[in-house]
Amino acid sequence: MKIKALLLCAICFLLFCSASFGQQKPNAKGTVERIKVHGKFLEGNLGGDDADRSVSVYLPASYKTSPSRRYPVVYFLHGYTDDDAKFYGDKKHWMKLPPVLDSAFASGSVHEMILVTPDAFTQFQGSMYSASITTGDWEDFVAKELVAYVDAHYRTLPQAESRGLCGHSMGGYGALRIGEKHPEIFSAVYLLSPCCLNSSPVVESSIPKNFLRADSIKTIDEFAKTDFGTKIVFASAAAWSPNPAQPPFYLDLPVKDGKLQTSVLQKWDANRPLNSLDQYIVNLKKLKGIGFDAGTRDEAIAASIQTLDAELNKYRIKHSFEIYEGTHTNRIAERIGKKMLSFFSENLSFAQGKK
DSSP states (O other): OHHHHHHHHHHHHHHHHHHHHHHOOOOOOOEEEEEEEEOGGGTTOTTOOOSEEEEEEEEOTHHHHOTTOOBOEEEEEOOTTOOHHHHHSSSOOSOOHHHHHHHHHHHTSSOOOEEEEEOOOOTTSOOTTOEETTTEEHHHIIIIIIHHHHHHHSOBOOSGGGEEEEEETHHHHHHHHHHTTOTTTOSEEEEESOOOOSOOOOOGGGOOHHHHHHHHOOSHHHHHHSOHHHHHHHHHHHHHSBOTTSTTTTBOOSEETTEEOHHHHHHHHHTOHHHHGGGGHHHHHHOSEEEEEEETTSHHHHHHHHHHHHHHHHTTOOOEEEEESOOSSTTHHHHIIIIIHHHHHHHSOOOSSOO
16 A cells, blocks of 8 residues: 555656646747848948848747738847847847847737847948948938838838837937938837937037047058047948048048047037937827936936936927936846837737738
8 A cells, every 4th residue: 555655646746747847838939030131222332331231130939830920020220339140149249139039028028029130330330320421321221121121021010000110329329310200110219228319518628539539540450440439439420420522431520630620510419319309399299109218327328318308308298218227238138128128019009910
């Protein structure tokens, strides 16, 4: 009897373990496709960057198992010095996007969606997602060509109500810049620690050191060896003060021969979203959702989005806004998984049957 009792207990234990382990299913994983998309709007850029751009496309786990289902698309724009492969591929980086998406979608707390990121790394290490003869027209490439390609090649819900636009740092700047101009293409925008929203006063008596260093650089090899702050001066100039008559860089820097060029800074100021926000209020009111956040230790950017919050409040434009404890990068994965995806899940249309 004791042996039978022990056998019965052992069998029950094995059945219990089997049932328990069966309930612990691993998160279903999405797939990433890295494709090439040709940009007619990028052709002939004076910087010599390839008009055939790599693009990473994340397809949620159900994309293969539900062949009749269509999905909203969120366009995620990466930051300066980054590229799409750093977020989606095997390159070393401070975060990987697919595991964040897999976990969020597997939890059932947010709806599944497609995410798309173009490679905006240029000769100057970032396009600023602007329209320039030096870097190409990145505004129209993203808003028109990339969206059209994705709608033609994937099972999307191809209307503005089902398209979101977001980005980190330079990508956050780009998301606001493009989103405020194209509410007929995107219906919701989310900015993660967006850079470059406002102007910083510069006077002749106190010229920033990176402006002066940029003035001393004469070749692309010298550019490649300089520091981050000086490189971003070139990227900004290529985007906002291009000059086809100034080889080899085809741009005007804010300092020339040691002298501050106020006309260049005026061009830069014209590209700061907080300076031109009033011109896009009608478009911003058309967006279903606007969200943005930044870390407390990302002080300049946190201050700029506080101003953005105040400006939108002035016009009574509904939006979500948060300053959280963190730096420019250390909690971005968490913010994407817990905040940004929820924002798009609430603000995009997931209605099926639209083609």
